[in-house]
Amino acid sequence: MTPSQTLIFPDYESLSRAAALYFAQAAKEAISARGRFLVALCGGETPLRLYETLGLSPYRDYLPWEHIHFFWGDERCVLVNDLESNFGQAWQHWLKHIAIPASNLHRIQGELVPEQASEAYQQELKGFAEAEQDWPRLDWVLLGLGTDGHTASLFPGSAPDPGPNLAVLAVQNQSQNRLANRVTLTPMLFNLARQVVFLVSGSGKAAALAATRTGKTDPLCWPAQRIHPQDGLLVWMLDEAAALEALT
Helix, strand or coil, X not given: CCCEEEEEEXXXXXXHHHHHHHHHHHHHHHHHHHCCEEEEECCCCCCHHHHHHHCCCCHHHHXXXXXXXXXXXXXXXXXXXXXXXXXXXXXHHCHHHCCCCHHHECXXXXXXXXXXXXXXXHHHHHCCCCCCCCXXXXXXXXXXXXXXCCXXXXXXXXXXXXXXXXXXXXXXXXXXXXXXXXXXXXXHHHCCCCEEEEEECCHHHHXXXXXXXXXXXXXXXXXXXXXXXXXXXXXXXXXXXXXXXXXX
């Protein structure tokens, strides 16, 4: 069984501050142990305050950004200046405010045809695999949870884990009355991570959180149930509004 922790905070602000501290500590430990910190970020509204906090002093000033590499758990197939771009969101709220080498930002190329973007990202990831390994072990994966139980771009009804040879998938999802193209990491790669952190806030997420955490095991309906690191730690960071239904 995957080791897990559940941390509950009074509100969104305290949740975001705690996540920033957790990120900084994880970075220190990874860099001390392995000389680098490999991170995968998520999109959505929930991580925005965390991103803003990490772009301000003291984090902006003392974290060793030259040893931190950023990847993305998923991306919409849009240009980087599109308001729906996960990379663009992280850039505007955080990354443009810190002194990080451009070569440490490993974005999914959403401007490409989805299948091309997927294949290009697979090759990018392979370049960070440790000796004799096919894929990298990401040190810190940040994931959100949708009201429908999706995480990254793993949506209800989507195909299960495609196996050990595929780390990135091109997917389609009906969003805002239109079919949207996306690229996502697969459960296989998420489950290789040393730490996976779900950041969940608000009463609107409570039902999905309860179904994912304590409901019937049904990963086809609740895709976040597919995330269970094989040799890592699963951390649920919640505010009280999201946790209320899940833990009662």
